[in-house]
Amino acid sequence: MKQLLTILAVLVTSVSIAQNKNAKATMEVDGVCGMCKARIEKAAIRTKGVKSAVWSIETHELKLIYDERKTDLKTIAKKLAEVGHDTKYVKASDEAYGKIDACCKYRDEEVVKAHH
Secondary structure, three states: OHHHHHHHHHHHHHHHHHOOOOEEEEEEEOOOOHHHHHHHHHHHHOOOOEEEEEEOOOOOEEEEEEOOOOOOHHHHHHHHHHOOOOEOOOOOOHHHHHOOOHHHOOOOHHHHHHOO
């Protein structure tokens, strides 16, 4: 019985160590302007467990600090897709993409060119 408790204690410790409450990650998110930046950061930060979200217009990188015990990158990507932004994990639906402002239509080459 004592051996079983020891093994159980080691497993519980391993699981708690494996989940980082201040995990850092970078995710590419499609967008083109300051309005996209605000929408992306807002959607990310409203995801339970996300502590920091900063998106770069130039690189399209979203730098995140999040609690792995509460969320993961796929969940964050789903939240971004819900507000109309594509990631490598999840593509926004046509309906969600259609709701973003005309100047934010990152799938339209003319809009992208206008922002450069």
